[in-house]
Amino acid sequence: MQPKFVHLRLHSEYSIVDGIVRIDDAVAAAAADGMPALALTDLSNLFGMVKFYQAARGQGLKPLIGCDVWLSNETDRDKPYRALFLCASRDGYLKLCDWLTRAYRSNQHRGRAELQKNWLRESGTDGLIALSGAHLGDIGHALLADNAAQAKKCAQFWAEAFPQRFYIELQRSGQPHAEHYVKRAVRLASDLQLPVVATHPVQFIKPEDFVAHEARVCIAEGYVLSDQRRPRHFSDEQFLKTQAQMAELFADTPQALENAVEIARRCSFVLELGKSRLPLFPTRMG
Numbered sequence: 001m002q003p004k005f006v007h008l009r010l011h012s013e014y015s016i017v018d019g020i021v022r023i024d025d026a027v028a029a030a031a032a033d034g035m036p037a038l039a040l041t042d043l044s045n046l047f048g049m050v051k052f053y054q055a056a057r058g059q060g061l062k063p064l065i066g067c068d069v070w071l072s073n074e075t076d077r078d079k080p081y082r083a084l085f086l087c088a089s090r091d092g093y094l095k096l097c098d099w100l101t102r103a104y105r106s107n108q109h110r111g112r113a114e115l116q117k118n119w120l121r122e123s124g125t126d127g128l129i130a131l132s133g134a135h136l137g138d139i140g141h142a143l144l145a146d147n148a149a150q151a152k153k154c155a156q157f158w159a160e161a162f163p164q165r166f167y168i169e170l171q172r173s174g175q176p177h178a179e180h181y182v183k184r185a186v187r188l189a190s191d192l193q194l195p196v197v198a199t200h201p202v203q204f205i206k207p208e209d210f211v212a213h214e215a216r217v218c219i220a221e222g223y224v225l226s227d228q229r230r231p232r233h234f235s236d237e238q239f240l241k242t243q244a245q246m247a248e249l250f251a252d253t254p255q256a257l258e259n260a261v262e263i264a265r266r267c268s269f270v271l272e273l274g275k276s277r278l279p280l281f282p283t284r285m286g
Contacts, residue, residue, distance in 0.1 A: 092127025
């Protein structure tokens, strides 16, 4: 059977502040649903990459390696954007490693390691596929602020930086503004002839795990679970949905589902394990 959907967004327990997904559980759930591939895209790190790669290969799944990153908002550093990068090749993986290292070393703000958009053009983006970050990306921020001109400008930047490798994300993950965003994002993508892709931000495996996930978030943000005034960034819909559930959710935009599968096909990064790789240190004789 042709796959209907592949999850391209997943925060595991290695996301530290907002994920409780155990890698083995996620891989097992995806395999049980017949998914051909699964992505691990933890927040600002690749800590779980090797464990995930081994687990996915062991279950016959194609492992997709990527990262959910913070992007600096130079207008307001306290309101950063988000984007998702997936490694299509080894070159792309090395670029992503370089950007993350640079973010941690030289561009942290309030504990967040943020990338800067100008880095993308400085080093090039070959080997990486970019997703817009849905409502949390710069395009999404502009659309939700009714600033169509700014949204178009941002989309054109990404399309130029990632030629034929940029997708506008559509999400229906239980957020109150989801439909408002999706309608405007589809219209923008149509106007600019850019592809859309359906994603689902997975933060836990089963619906009943939502409370445990919220407790994890509260610990990270310094809130008490019972505090009615604490910010709610997540919904109880952010579990690992099946292909059938995602197909029903995006029945009106089948192309967005097909593109999720197509992106999985485009990612061909192979991780070589069992071989030591040491940094090249300059040496001087005498």
